[in-house]
Amino acid sequence: MRRPLIRKLEKFTRLSQADKNMLAKIGGQRVRRFSAREDIIHEGEKPEYINLINEGWACRYKTLEDGRRQIIAFFLPGDLCDLNVFILKEMDHSIGAVTPVVISEISRTAFDEMMMGHPRITQALWWESLVAAAIQREWTVNLGQRDALERMAHLLCELFIRLEAAGCTSDSSCEFPLTQTELGDTLGMSTVHVNRTLQELRASNLIVLKDRTLTIPNLKALQSVALFNANYLHLDHEGTHLDANEE
Amino acid sequence: MRRPLIRKLEKFTRLSQADKNMLAKIGGQRVRRFSAREDIIHEGEKPEYINLINEGWACRYKTLEDGRRQIIAFFLPGDLCDLNVFILKEMDHSIGAVTPVVISEISRTAFDEMMMGHPRITQALWWESLVAAAIQREWTVNLGQRDALERMAHLLCELFIRLEAAGCTSDSSCEFPLTQTELGDTLGMSTVHVNRTLQELRASNLIVLKDRTLTIPNLKALQSVALFNANYLHLDHEGTHLDANEE
DNA sequence: GGGCGACATTAACATAGGTAAGGTTGCGGC
DNA sequence: GCCGCAACCTTACCTATGTTAATGTCGCCC
Numbered sequence: 001m002r003r004p005l006i007r008k009l010e011k012f013t014r015l016s017q018a019d020k021n022m023l024a025k026i027g028g029q030r031v032r033r034f035s036a037r038e039d040i041i042h043e044g045e046k047p048e049y050i051n052l053i054n055e056g057w058a059c060r061y062k063t064l065e066d067g068r069r070q071i072i073a074f075f076l077p078g079d080l081c082d083l084n085v086f087i088l089k090e091m092d093h094s095i096g097a098v099t100p101v102v103i104s105e106i107s108r109t110a111f112d113e114m115m116m117g118h119p120r121i122t123q124a125l126w127w128e129s130l131v132a133a134a135i136q137r138e139w140t141v142n143l144g145q146r147d148a149l150e151r152m153a154h155l156l157c158e159l160f161i162r163l164e165a166a167g168c169t170s171d172s173s174c175e176f177p178l179t180q181t182e183l184g185d186t187l188g189m190s191t192v193h194v195n196r197t198l199q200e201l202r203a204s205n206l207i208v209l210k211d212r213t214l215t216i217p218n219l220k221a222l223q224s225v226a227l228f229n230a231n232y233l234h235l236d237h238e239g240t241h242l243d244a245n246e247e
Numbered sequence: 248m249r250r251p252l253i254r255k256l257e258k259f260t261r262l263s264q265a266d267k268n269m270l271a272k273i274g275g276q277r278v279r280r281f282s283a284r285e286d287i288i289h290e291g292e293k294p295e296y297i298n299l300i301n302e303g304w305a306c307r308y309k310t311l312e313d314g315r316r317q318i319i320a321f322f323l324p325g326d327l328c329d330l331n332v333f334i335l336k337e338m339d340h341s342i343g344a345v346t347p348v349v350i351s352e353i354s355r356t357a358f359d360e361m362m363m364g365h366p367r368i369t370q371a372l373w374w375e376s377l378v379a380a381a382i383q384r385e386w387t388v389n390l391g392q393r394d395a396l397e398r399m400a401h402l403l404c405e406l407f408i409r410l411e412a413a414g415c416t417s418d419s420s421c422e423f424p425l426t427q428t429e430l431g432d433t434l435g436m437s438t439v440h441v442n443r444t445l446q447e448l449r450a451s452n453l454i455v456l457k458d459r460t461l462t463i464p465n466l467k468a469l470q471s472v473a474l475f476n477a478n479y480l481h482l483d484h485e486g487t488h489l490d491a492n493e494e
Numbered sequence: 495g496g497g498c499g500a501c502a503t504t505a506a507c508a509t510a511g512g513t514a515a516g517g518t519t520g521c522g523g524c
Numbered sequence: 525g526c527c528g529c530a531a532c533c534t535t536a537c538c539t540a541t542g543t544t545a546a547t548g549t550c551g552c553c554c
Contacts, residue, residue, distance in 0.1 A: 060384070064392060070388040072388065082380070088374070088377055088481055089481070092479040093384065093479075123334065130329065130331065130334060133329070133380060134339050136384060136387065140317060140319050140383065140387055143391050144390050145435060146311075147510075148510075179530085185391075186391075187391070188390065188391030193510085195534080196533095196534095227312055232340075395541070426500085427503095428501080436541075438502085439504085439541085439543080440540085442502065
């Protein structure tokens, strides 16, 4: 639970002690806290820092002129919001806290310093950003091709597996702070239909969702109704095993 | 039309002659041609090169087990497919030619060399990849929140503006090679509904689409039915104007 | 010049999912 | 102990979009 970024990056590669120290230092600097539903950065602002989520859930979202809102991504502990964002003149979307959140701001100079001195970390961050892009693509597939039940199941599988990689699950359960409205804004469906869909998943014993806790008794089964294939998360890397001779 | 990548990157920053030479060299190496509908790389393969589209249209797509297909992105002249892909063990999706296509393969070493020696290019490529990510996010919004008419209009606006930035439009027209089936696979709708939607846009004089040529007589009007806001393309950069003292 | 395949079009019907409205529960504040 | 509010749940009804299938059009090959 501590240092979720280090834990996550080690899914990809073995890090030296110096690398870990660097990451720990970065994660301990410029710490900020936000309460649930507060905006971390808003569309139109100039991005000055890369945000690293240390604790809690955040989300990217975008609002259309007429008020419709789409949640575009979730940030879980250990996730980074856009390497190098500061290149852009202004944010084209907002980032908001879903739960109370603790983040570290990474400045341009700190980022450059890290990229220069730590090739292992550089590689690992590239990997993390390629995975983030892959997740975004999978959301496109999800919204374009899957029906409501598959879509919901797919989201739950993805979040659960990502939380697992960040060390935020215990057994087959995890905290699950999203309201049905937020699920609707994520999956492009009405709250009524979110509710119907959750009921259906519950009735099939595919999920238990109560008191902000999600339990997935049979992940394989849920994956199968979701047509979920974890390849896009690129977690199956041999890194941890093959490079075990190092350190 | 020649060197669409250079043309595109100059929307972001001014490049030195050395930078341009470098980009021209990269674009002239390892050139490959594909015919329409041929796969450039397939899901499951190991990515070895960054593909740069020199001519023609390509697309990313993903197929579900049961055959449903989602087009995830279009690559137009000047577009790069995933900086640093070679970090990943295998492709989680396929890239296919839409029209006959000419690409350049950029090897890991050529890429690293370019990143080391040309900070201007490095910056510009970061910008290009941040924009690609922003486009992917906008597609999420599109599929999640907009209805069929808005969705179609939005896609047409985006493609037109991107083609313009690549120098592939003339006046208010451009080549438009997509079939209605491909539009359907992109927008998550049936071909029948694609057809209805196009008819509706034609009836409102928002588009003329015939013989693989698209004309948008009034882009503002089309943008307005699409709730299209071009911010996410980050083209409004001052680069070209303010840095005009250089070279 | 006839036939075939890819694409576009149209119509008739079916359904997943949206909308509107209202009810229940639980909780923090006073 | 009750008010107010947010989340959740439910029902009834409606509509955007999917499905199926028939038909049209065009270019291309033998």
